[in-house]
Amino acid sequence: MILPIKVGILTASDRCAAGKRIDESGNILKALAEQLPAEVVAHRIVSDDKERIKSALLQMVDLLQCHLVLTTGGTGLGPRDNTPEATREVIEKEIPGISEAIREGGKKKTRFSVLSRGIAGVRNKTLIINFPGSPDAVRDALEILKPVLSHALELVDGDVSDCQDIREEESKVHSHATHHSRPLHS
Numbered sequence: 001m002i003l004p005i006k007v008g009i010l011t012a013s014d015r016c017a018a019g020k021r022i023d024e025s026g027n028i029l030k031a032l033a034e035q036l037p038a039e040v041v042a043h044r045i046v047s048d049d050k051e052r053i054k055s056a057l058l059q060m061v062d063l064l065q066c067h068l069v070l071t072t073g074g075t076g077l078g079p080r081d082n083t084p085e086a087t088r089e090v091i092e093k094e095i096p097g098i099s100e101a102i103r104e105g106g107k108k109k110t111r112f113s114v115l116s117r118g119i120a121g122v123r124n125k126t127l128i129i130n131f132p133g134s135p136d137a138v139r140d141a142l143e144i145l146k147p148v149l150s151h152a153l154e155l156v157d158g159d160v161s162d163c164q165d166i167r168e169e170e171s172k173v174h175s176h177a178t179h180h181s182r183p184l185h186s
Contacts, residue, residue, distance in 0.1 A: 005038040005067045005153060008060030010046065010053070012074035012083045013133065017047040024135045025072040032142050033070065036149070041066060048074050053086035061090065061126040067153055069126055073133035075118040083130050084117045091121030091128060098129055098145065098152075105144035106137055113137065127156045 011026035023045050030040050042060050046052040053074065060066045074083030088094070098120035106113025116137070118130030129145070131138045 005033075005036055006065065007033045007036075007038045007040045008042040008044075008064060008066040008069040009033065009040055010042075010044050010056050010060065010069060010071040012046055012048050012053050012071060012086075014047045014080060016045045016073075025131070025133055025138045028135050028138050029070045029072055029131065029142070032139070033068075038068070048080035048082055050082040050086045050089075053083055054089055057086065057090045057123075057128065061123045061128070065124075066126055067157065068149075069128045070131060071118075071128070072131045072138055075116045075130050075132050077115055077117070081117070084119045087119055087121065087128055087130055091119075091123050094119060094121040095127075095152075096120075101144055102131070102141040106132070106140055109136070109140055122156050125157050127153055 009026050009029050011023045013021065013023070015021040016023045016026070026043060026045065030043055033040055041064055044056050044060075046056050053071075057069060057071075060069045071083055071087065074081045074086075096119075099116075099118050102118060103113050103116055106116070113132070116132045118132060120127070120129040122128070131141050
């Protein structure tokens, strides 16, 4: 994976798109992405319209060739929440574990995290992840994903050279722990 990672941020919000609300969650994603290290090459705000969301995703993936696209908003149960549907039409492979981890981690803070319908997936060599619209949920979700994000991006990019090393290291740790947990006999 070439560093810095090229990131696109997409906020789906009728109010933010109309200038009636500040894009707090998108700005949080941008600040946190820049710590990865990553270069945010696009930060767009669109209304909660499936075709606008889909168009913005395609631009970030196909034209800008972002490695990672992070969306916020539009993942709830409201009639105008369309981000998962737009994302599903763009991706080639879905990664349910990412969205499950976000929801599961969010349950530690609020029971309402189970109402988020965000998904994650891959198009070409781009990882797309839907985050909830709440600023706190965005912070929590990115913290949950940080430990696996770089490895996920390597896999999406097709760089599997480190995978064997990681499996061998995990095997050594497991073997070492098993060896030391055996009871000692005199």
